[in-house]
Amino acid sequence: MTPMSSGSMTRVSRWVYPERVTTECQPPSPRCVLVAGPAGSGKSTLAKALATQLRLPLLDLDTLTNPLLDGLPASALAEHWLSPAHGPAIRDARYAALTAVAAEVTATAGAAVLVAPFTAELAGAAAWDRLRAALGPTDPVVVWIRGDAQLFARRRVQRAADRDDHRPPTPEPVPPAVDHLPIDAELTTAQQVFRVLRALGEPMGVAPGPPAGGIEVDALLFDLDGTLADSTASVARCWDRLAREFGAEPRLIQENHGQPSDVLVGTLVGPDRQAAGRARIRELEIADAPFIDPIPGAHQFFSSVPDDRRAIVTSGVRDLATARLGAVGLPVPGIMVTFDDVEHGKPHPEPYLLAARRLGVDPARCLVFEDAPAGIASARAAGCRVIAVLGTSPAAELTGAELVVDGLDRLTLVRRGDAFRVVPAG
Template sequence: MTSMTPVTCYVYGGGMPSSCQIPDPLAVVVAGPAGSGKSTLGRALAAQLRAALVDLDSVTTPLLDALPSEALGGHWLTSPHAGAIRSGRYAALRATAADVLATAGRVVVVAPFTAELAGGDEWQALRDAFFPTEPVVVHVDGDPAVLASRRAVRGAPRDAHRPETPSVAPAIDVLGVDAELTTTQQLARLLPALGHRRPVDPGAAIFAREFDAVLFDLDGTLVDSTASVVRSWRRFAEHFGVPMQALHANHGQPARTLVSLLLPADRHAEALAHVTDLEVRDAVGLHPIRGADVFFDAVPADRRAIVTSGSVPIATARLGAAGYERPAVFVTVDDVVNGKPDPEPFLLAAERMGVDPSRCLVVEDAPAGIAAARAAGCAVIALTGTTAEEELTADLVVDGLDVLRIEATARGTMRLAPA
């Protein structure tokens, strides 16, 4: 958890002094284009961090909207004075955020910050406003078509006057988050990076067990491909005219299962080919899940396997994009008759490795995979970040594999331990 500084607190009205905790100063900047969901994420972050929220729109837009457009020579976003208006808006934002940080100790600031992301004088002015606290920048971005669709749905009057400006990669260090993810999924990636970790119970029964092999799911477990998966299936849903709700409700199951639920039999082959092409083409710029690459490498090569609901082309593309070496035992949906939540994939992996399934440790992120592993008799670690935590009925739930380590025993087996 984030470090806390103990101080003496007093209760007004005659209460006795007591010890309490005041958090270390924290400034989080949430940046991104219109429609990216940065305001929603900023509000959620502020609630989780117990920080004050300062949003550029809340601070400046009501005043600007009240000014007559004829006095500005047009809407304030497009008037001849737009440059000066921007400078004034951001000066007001910086001053307000600086006051909040100085008095409350924690602040989440939300704005597009387009110029600030490019570095230079605007970025330095923002840093100076928070000095000596160095701001952490969260950058939310996504498919331009999705952002445009969201702006159209929300119908904010200012969006009709907003000039189209293409997204540019930030020139400063940021915590990038995809707008395709839900707010809960975004928080699951950001909070650990901000020092807010899910506690690990050192007395959990799983730490007393020994294992002969570790079986890893792929998507959301080794590779942070959730946004890529959602984006691909959203495009699939748009192409075939099917509801996205059915896709979200069946995460972790094979594509052929989803297709069979959504489309008539005479379109299954076409649909599978289409979604495979979408997912392979989108498998670029992917990264390992927090701590997953180190944990994976720590398991001896002959003791680890990947068990995925993806096909060979999709799984191979994502492994390569995230920089993983393909293990000798690599079970995909193409190898089994019954995919997750059926235990067949994990039973097949254990058989190929020559080990008893009850002596296998499975790392998963989805209810379907957890159910499959449990039915196979395996112990299960579940990772947050894809599915609501209450659905992860595993032996141990963690927010990253960096909180765990694998240890070799004198008997040639492996044990799990807190890092």
């Protein structure tokens, strides 16, 4: 896959206070956004959420064309219009209608969110050139919802839409040949929207205002998952598969994010199958580790901290933590507290107390970076200060953190004698 480069985009530097979160919308991006993905990927849901957040018109291929095609008399077509018999002709007509409407909308409104499979267009060549030309002088941002074909097939069964009864067999998803932003289908809609807006450089709907002088500490302690490594989708994939294999309820996974793996296994599979469940989830997560993404700015910020003043504190086991660090190109620090090292995991304070003790630093002089309520509770109970990183949980749930940022690229570490001060970047 070809991830979209954000180097040329303007990003807004800001610090976020959880108690000052607002729903006030920001001015829309001037670029059109194309949301694409296979049937069942959730592209219409994501596109609607993005259009609402960006205050842009929403143009859905299905909404624009399906009512007309569904309303044709039975004598007009020998088979359903989605059947392979009508393939190219119907397909070309539908996309011609979408392109024409999009050209008028962008000429008047300036931009729009478009949603369709865009299979031919995203392969490049003439179809892509025609679409680009219709949307104005600036190339659109392509958001591609990636995922497993079996996941999309299950979703199509669950939605029980009539159109799926006439759809030809869906092949394995093929990522776009054009520049695009991949978004995992396993994420919640809110998590997907967050990642798209972050890539676009859009404000997150929160009020700025850094604390005077930044935050001064002697050591920095980092959670791993959702803080240094964007493993949220990987976690969802693996735990969903475990739940399906063991006949458990998948919703319990989201409700217990940040809990130690062994605790969550017990919640999902019950006491009689915990050993098998623990072994299976470790196998699944380690196998999936190469597919996780880095958190923006995590490598640079983490690497700016001297090794004797930093630690990773994770609810995962050591071999999984090592695999995920390797996947995002981060070194294993000299101090790393994992679930293997403690009797009580997060939200108990033991993990962060142990990390501070190993570093020889007073917990009150430690700054913790976390993404989940359980981790924040653990750090606060240990007496540490906390900065929360968005991407897993909504800001409103990150109570206890004195500051919330949407990525570690928002922060800079400044040496002050034997101490460090964390200040806004740039």
